[in-house]
Amino acid sequence: MPAASPATASEQQADLQQLGARLRDRRKALGVTAVACAEAAGVSRVTLHRIEMGNPSVTIGAYVNVAAALGLHLVVPVLDLPAAEPVTIAVGDYPGLRSLAWQTDAGTTITETEALNLYERGWRHLDHETLTDHEKAFIQHLADAYSNGRLLV
Template identity: 55%
Template sequence: MSRVTLHRIESGSPSVTVGALVNAAEAVGLTIELSTTRPPVEERDEQAPVDPGMVEMVRVGDYPLLRAAVWQLDADTVLDGFEALRTYERNWRHLDHATVGTQEKALIQALADRYSKGVLLV
């Protein structure tokens, strides 16, 4: 491996190939392993289903996908319902849908029902 490639790896350059990253990892004694299994997702139903009339204000920390979408905000931040729906729609392609719980699914549907006639615009 050339010094230039090693410098690119160290600086985080996007032009480095995966093969070069694997070679650098092996050179320092690390092994890279790919796995097709995902950790199990536990369903949590702490609260009752969301009432469409009660989605005026949404606390960011109560919903993991919303928290991931607005990572720069504090968990105690409260968004109004319309802003929460637009945040979900704007960041939909970046979110891990396999980890969404039933409570958050109900919230997203309630927001869509209230603000966009039941349709999530993604």
């Protein structure tokens, strides 16, 4: 008897159902029968059906095996945080950034990734000797947070 489905929030249940539907669509597009797919994945036909329905009680390993049997690589970004509002800063808070974004008002807000792009594109135009310690620390923060600790300059 299959395990009882754990309590699953509607958003996660919808994700599982979408995953199951994509796997089913891929199987059908390849012209693979449910029996052949289940056999190739090492699961029962009933388990394959439960996967294609997005049942949360099926192990992640079974989902991965079915995906692999269909020539797919299942990627589960478990550690991603829910999308949040991007951090913004005012261009005028950093004199070097202000010089790179000369065409904008000092109060213009941009995201940190936009600031990183401006620094990287305009790096050779910056007067590095006039950068404040605060701005240098900010540039290092941007590199650490968005570019594996390195500026692409």
